[in-house]
Amino acid sequence: MxxxxxxxxxxxxxxxxxxxxxxxxxxxxxxxxxxxxxxxxxxxxxxxxxxxxxxxxxxxIYERLEPDAVTLARSLEGPRDRERVAQLMHDLVGRITTYRTGYLALLELRLEATRRPGLRAVLTPRIRADVDANVNYHLSSGLPGDATAVKLLYMAVNWLIVERLTLPDVFGDEELHDLVERAVERLVPESRPER
Known part of the structure; x- marks a missing residue:
């Protein structure tokens, strides 16, 4: 090779x-x-x-979707509260939707994995590692919310991205923005004031 x-x-x-x-x-x-x-x-x-x-x-695809060091550092600037989580979710939607071909290709790979056990064997641990990395990052960064909240946000935001990329007229920009806000509001507890 x-x-x-x-x-x-x-x-x-x-x-x-x-x-x-x-x-x-x-x-x-x-x-x-x-x-x-x-x-x-x-x-x-x-x-x-x-x-x-x-x-x-x-x-x-994962190589190209990974946020760079500057983006990661910027994600920790400012207060670690529910509003910061919402901003991070908006940033995620923006970053992924700007790499439309990559995300659509990933969806194709997921569908193909249902027919190819070898591909499923590669994708499953890779995607699980991505979920675990998101949970660990969230928890270690001091952002509000537990592992379950992060996983639920992962699922909700991923499906919003699928809608945005495959059927963009289902939710307009304002409604998509509001749905991200409401998901965070319902899944992430309010930050407690520092004492």
């Missing part, structure tokens, strides 16, 4: 674009080569098989 990391990343980004546009069934080495603008056969030199391409594309 080839080791040019920049080329590998470009091929994975092309695979993500193909997944988002064509679905898992449209993801072929040829389609990736065309999307990446490289000679035919290039993708097959980088990935052992289609399953390898699918799993590496999933890893690349």
């Amino acid at each position: 080839r080791q040019n990391q920049a080329r590998r990343a470009a091929l994975l980004d092309a695979a993500i674009d193909v997944l988002a546009r064509e679905g898992a069934r449209g993801l072929t080495f040829r389609a990736v080569d065309v999307q990446a603008g490289v000679p035919g056969g290039t993708a097959s030199n980088y990935f052992a098989n289609r399953d390898d391409l699918l799993t590496q594309a999933g890893a690349r």
